[in-house]
Amino acid sequence: xxxxxxxxxxxxxxxxxxxxxxxxxxxxxxxxxxxxxxxxxxxxxxxxxxxxxx
Amino acid sequence: xxxxxxxxxxxxxxxxxxxxxxxxxxxxxxxxxxxxxxxxxxxxxxxxxxxxxxxxxxxxxxxxxxxxxxxxxxxxxxxxxxxxxxxxxxxxxxxxxxxxxxxxxxxxxxxxxxxxxxxxxxxxxxxxxxxxxxxxxxxxxxxxxxxxxxxxxxxxxxxxxxxxxxxxxxxxxxxxxxxxxxxxxxxxxxxxxxxxxxxxxxxxxxxxxxxxxxxxxxxxxxxxxxxxxxxxxxxxxxxxxxxxxxxxxxxxxxxxxxxxxxxxxxxxxxxxxxxxxxxxxxxxxxxxxxxxxxxxxxxxxxxxxxxxxxxxxxxxxxxxxxxxxxxxxxxxxxxxxxxxxxxxxxxxxxxxxxxxxxxxxxxxxxxxxxxxxxxxxxxxxxxxxxxxxxxxxxxxxxxxxxxxxxxxxxxxxxxxxxxxxxxxxxxxxxxxxxxxxxxxxxxxxxxxxxxxxxxxxxxxxxxxxxxxxxxxxxxxxxxxxxxxxxxxxxxxxxxxxxxxxxxxxxxxxxxxxxxxxxxxxxxxxxxxxxxxxxxxxxxxxxxxxxxxxxxxxxxxxxx
Numbered sequence: 311x312x313x314x315x316x317x318x319x320x321x322x323x324x325x326x327x328x329x330x331x332x333x334x335x336x337x338x339x340x341x342x343x344x345x346x347x348x349x350x351x352x353x354x355x356x357x358x359x360x361x362x363x364x
Numbered sequence: 365x366x367x368x369x370x371x372x373x374x375x376x377x378x379x380x381x382x383x384x385x386x387x388x389x390x391x392x393x394x395x396x397x398x399x400x401x402x403x404x405x406x407x408x409x410x411x412x413x414x415x416x417x418x419x420x421x422x423x424x425x426x427x428x429x430x431x432x433x434x435x436x437x438x439x440x441x442x443x444x445x446x447x448x449x450x451x452x453x454x455x456x457x458x459x460x461x462x463x464x465x466x467x468x469x470x471x472x473x474x475x476x477x478x479x480x481x482x483x484x485x486x487x488x489x490x491x492x493x494x495x496x497x498x499x500x501x502x503x504x505x506x507x508x509x510x511x512x513x514x515x516x517x518x519x520x521x522x523x524x525x526x527x528x529x530x531x532x533x534x535x536x537x538x539x540x541x542x543x544x545x546x547x548x549x550x551x552x553x554x555x556x557x558x559x560x561x562x563x564x565x566x567x568x569x570x571x572x573x574x575x576x577x578x579x580x581x582x583x584x585x586x587x588x589x590x591x592x593x594x595x596x597x598x599x600x601x602x603x604x605x606x607x608x609x610x611x612x613x614x615x616x617x618x619x620x621x622x623x624x625x626x627x628x629x630x631x632x633x634x635x636x637x638x639x640x641x642x643x644x645x646x647x648x649x650x651x652x653x654x655x656x657x658x659x660x661x662x663x664x665x666x667x668x669x670x671x672x673x674x675x676x677x678x679x680x681x682x683x684x685x686x687x688x689x690x691x692x693x694x695x696x697x698x699x700x701x702x703x704x705x706x707x708x709x710x711x712x713x714x715x716x717x718x719x720x721x722x723x724x725x726x727x728x729x730x731x732x733x734x735x736x737x738x739x740x741x742x743x744x745x746x747x748x749x750x751x752x753x754x755x756x757x758x759x760x761x762x763x764x765x766x767x768x769x770x771x772x773x774x775x776x777x778x779x780x781x782x783x784x785x786x787x788x789x790x791x792x793x794x795x796x797x798x799x800x801x802x803x804x805x806x807x808x809x810x811x812x813x814x815x816x817x818x819x820x821x822x823x824x825x826x827x828x829x830x831x832x833x834x835x836x837x838x839x840x841x842x843x844x845x846x847x848x849x850x851x852x853x854x855x856x857x858x859x860x861x862x863x864x865x866x867x868x869x870x871x872x873x874x875x876x877x878x879x880x881x882x883x884x885x886x887x888x889x890x891x892x893x894x895x896x897x898x899x900x901x902x903x904x905x906x907x908x909x910x911x912x913x914x915x916x917x918x919x920x921x922x923x
Contacts, residue, residue: 327874327875327876327877327878328621328685328874328875330623330624330874330875333681333684333685333688334684334688335680335681335684335685336695337680337684337687337694337695337696337698338677338680338681338684340695340696341676341680341696342673342676342677342680345673345676345720346673348720348724349723349724349727352724352727352728353724353727353728353731356728356731356734356737357731357733357734359737359807360733360734360736360737363737
């Protein structure tokens, strides 16, 4: 198999789409929620510090 | 050959950075390595000075060293890296540059090099200890400002060549969506052209005549506002190349696809819209700007959270999909399946971790009231280091791991890969320790931009000393990391040649064949919206600076 053929085979697999709705993204959901929570808690932590120093 | 890569062959393994383009990329990268060593060494010395452990010899001033550190890392290193990486990305994803486009790249490179050398000479002779922000009324030698203007104009030449390369592909393959990596580089370039107009006008029409003595005074408010119109967008100019790597390179390193082409493009477009009309959040404590405009720009700043979280979601989704493909079934066990021994993955991944506290700190800084809590404290320096100094730089390192051997026809050996891992861990430990100490000291009121002082024995200043020593320890680890980096990068360029060069990984996306949303690639619409938002955010504040009879300031040289 020449380098060109390998490239062609590789291209075919690269252009085959994946259906997003069939992905299992439970962990992603957890991580994004965790990130949101962390932002929320940190912001209020700094805000409480601000209020304490007013 | 300067042909465009056919849309059907965008992911062919035969696509490489063209050899002539590679030389231009390499020239830029050599500046990066040099700047890293000089700027990093200056940084380590600063941490020692601030901890009271070292005094500068030969009459070198603290602010002289601080200016060197800031200019050479925040401007020189980043500008050369970005130009080099974007040229490589366009050459790899759209096709080789033609002679005219490459010539523009070289003109840009030589202008940036000349500007850097002149600015360095001004700093070395203590004629420009005004830091990289060069706030008036501190006044440097005119050559310093001229040199900065030449550097910026140099980037414009390079950017012009890159945009011409992108539009040449677009013209031939009308109706096709452009290669994602090329599109991303072009968004960053357009953002750069728009955001640098203000600071260039300020340098050319305010600073240079003022420093030459042609005019006696300078409008400080105006100069600072024009600086920050550029200064915050600069942060995204640094960051977007890192995002290019996260969206396009990292999935390929994992051996999987990126999450979504459409999502990635939308995220970059939102960065284009919201990176520039937000600079006044750096001026929240300054007089002369109406509270309403400060509030508006704070809201616009928060809009940047949206594409940042889109990016986070997209990356988690890629990691999880990859892990599931390798057999992960639990909620988070896919983390274990990531390639923890591949430096091309570990370096940017460590950078991503830093971006979480970095982003949170940014939201705190931009919140009107809380800005007062941290303003002008060393917290801000800590924030700067865990954003630019970690996610951005670690990702740049990750890119250099494959880009240097790709261009020079070499491979990453096992030993060099291990060095890359050591680099990542040492940098992470050093930067983590140093920036955490900066954040905590800042919350206790320790000022930024100040050399060692006991502040007349004040009790509060005693609390800062432990943190300053921790910063010095962190700075030492960072210096060790820099030595590893320099040796690694030299070896990646000069090791034994191989028949097959290291791959420049470019992933396709899960929705690769889905057409992109039309307006996202309509540059006229994108530029109109960008300029429109800029005009809304800045027209009134800047108009007020001309109409409210603000007294100008004479120049001061306090060093």
